[in-house]
Amino acid sequence: MRLPEGKEPAAVAPEKLAVQVARRIVDEIIERQWPIGEVLGSETALREHFGVSRSILREAIRVLEHSRVVQMRQGPGGGLVVGTPDPTPAIRGVVIYLEYAGATVEQVVHARFVFERMAIAAVSESLTESGVQELRSSASGEDGRLPENFHIALGRLSGNPVLELYIDILVRLTAAYTHRARGIAGNTEEEGCAAARQHLAIAESIVAGASSRAQSDLVTHLDRAATWLSGLVHPQPGESTAIGPMDLDPDEWPRERKLAGSVAGRIRDDIVSEGRYVGEVLGSEADFVSRYGVSRSVFRESIRILEHYSVARMRRGPGGGLVVLEPDPTSSIRTIALYLDFRGVTVEHLRAVREEVELGCLTAAMRSGMLDKAELWGDRQRRDSKAGRCSTCLRDRVATLSGDPVLMLFRSVLATLWDEYGTGRRPSDPCRSTDQTPDDRAELDAIVDAMVAGDEGLAQFRMRRHLREHPGW
Ligand SMILES: [Zn+2]
Ligand SMILES: [Zn+2]
Incomplete structure (x- = not known):
């Protein structure tokens, strides 16, 4: 199975204003090293600080509240309080995506x-x-x-x-x-x-x-x-199946959690367990309000959360209603990266896992069929955006050729962490990066040679040595 070209979960996607504000809030929390329980500011102060409207600020906060990064506390001495992030909603999003991608x-x-x-x-x-x-x-x-x-x-x-x-x-x-x-x-x-x-x-x-x-x-x-x-399960890409509840621990969605969050969770579980199709219209706002017994405003808040995690979206007008979206792991990947930063992940942790992920991609790519050099380096005639001669470009290609959605997703999590949370910076245009040395090129050519020759052991040995000698991304 191969995902269609360009289907690899991107580490970065175009952003809405609310998402940008959410990221700036997160940056501030990271900079202050997760001062749990501390008040970042009142709503008014934050609106002035970020120069945005109340509705934009609230949208940004809602998304962060869902993963428990912050919480808005009302009343005197209230404001936006730093919380302990909870990766559960993002993990569920990733599981749904991987099943959808046909892992x-x-x-x-x-x-x-x-x-x-x-x-x-x-x-x-x-x-x-x-x-x-x-x-x-x-x-x-x-x-x-x-x-x-x-x-x-x-x-x-x-x-x-x-x-x-x-x-x-x-x-x-x-x-x-x-x-x-x-x-x-x-x-x-x-x-x-x-x-x-x-x-x-x-x-x-x-x-x-x-x-x-x-x-x-x-x-x-x-x-x-x-x-x-x-012998029993044969997942297909794009298949919408009834996978049932994913709670390993029934306490995962505690009742005291904000109502909109739990309604969002229930809607998502229903979409998955009822085997709904991408693009299917599930019903009107009025249907859902009565089905879940919540107010219109709580329902709308839960829809913003579902939209953020690319689960469902409200379509207005005739024939409108709640529409099932194609699972997109981008937001979940970001939340997971944020959570790992909170957990104090180190460069050593990342490197150890990265080595296994890259070697796994290499093996899967080699077993997917005959490889040739042009395929591994990308086709520059077609202005392939991934056609380049550096280590990053080669490993991006190998990951795509692996056709393994699990490894590709895990790779995106590592790349996001590397990029965004102070663990390190990937050069924006690695092919022109000053980090690149001529012996790097010789190493990469040697890896490609071993892959084309079908010598799995040698290709693995060369890739492992290459990764250990070049600590950057
Ligand atoms: Zn077991
Ligand atoms: Zn490159």
């Missing part, structure tokens, strides 16, 4: 192999007494959570927030596919007591310091689930 069971499970093996290595390096407890209780199910949470615990204990988040996304996507498969085959692999035994064996190997055994047991464990799933 296959093989692609999802392959990504899980890569990142969960990495997590096991990291957990083994830095396991603490309390980590042992957490690992054992999630493996045995004593923590009262679903078996999938063992995998999420591995991510959490790795100490790398990027890894933790990627594993979270992949486990939810697997759960969505499992939900679909269960509709066909009844019980699931992960539900069986075999899965629990395997989790315990993996946990005990990690505790005993046998991380290689833990890694190979994990591969066997995931392989079993993958074989079961891939």
